[in-house]
Amino acid sequence: MAEDTLFAKIVRGEIPADIIYQDELVTAFRDINPAAPTHFLIVPNAIIPTVADVRAEHEPALGRMFVVARRVAEQEGLEKGFRLVVNCREHANQEVYHLHMHLLGGRPLGPLLVQTP
Ligand code: 5GP
Numbered sequence: 001m002a003e004d005t006l007f008a009k010i011v012r013g014e015i016p017a018d019i020i021y022q023d024e025l026v027t028a029f030r031d032i033n034p035a036a037p038t039h040f041l042i043v044p045n046a047i048i049p050t051v052a053d054v055r056a057e058h059e060p061a062l063g064r065m066f067v068v069a070r071r072v073a074e075q076e077g078l079e080k081g082f083r084l085v086v087n088c089r090e091h092a093n094q095e096v097y098h099l100h101m102h103l104l105g106g107r108p109l110g111p112l113l114v115q116t117p
Helices: 006-011 056-075
Strands: 019-022 026-030 038-044 082-085 101-105
Touching (some): 006 038, 019 056, 026 056, 038 056, 056 082, 056 101
Antiparallel strands (some): 019 026, 026 038, 082 101
16 A cells, blocks of 8 residues: 555545545645645545556546546636646656646646746
8 A cells, every 4th residue: 555645634634625626536625835826736535656656547536637627627717728737756846746636727827837957
């Protein structure tokens, strides 16, 4: 069994979070340090550390994450658009090793990547 994670504790209600949606497969909650006016995290309830650990058995939860992203975006009035981001490991600055989708919106988000030398 995978190690416990901060987000698994949020899923189980052991750490407080502003949960906007939860079902048997996924949980969506507000990011504690928002990078945009709307910033939610959508996570599988079961721990998958990174995208590099994804297996076929995870397809139902991963598919549900997109359905919930669309639902939350509608609920938040993001009809002008939004961005979904999933960071994987060091080069993407993944901080929490429990796979999660960032849903960002509420203003123009600019280019995908800031250029670095
Ligand atoms: P990553 O860099 O791993 O893709 O994103 C991790 C995200 O988790 C960050 O945006 C960070 O603000 C958020 N985060 C970290 N700790 C907590 C927490 O305790 N509660 C909530 N709601 N978000 C958190």
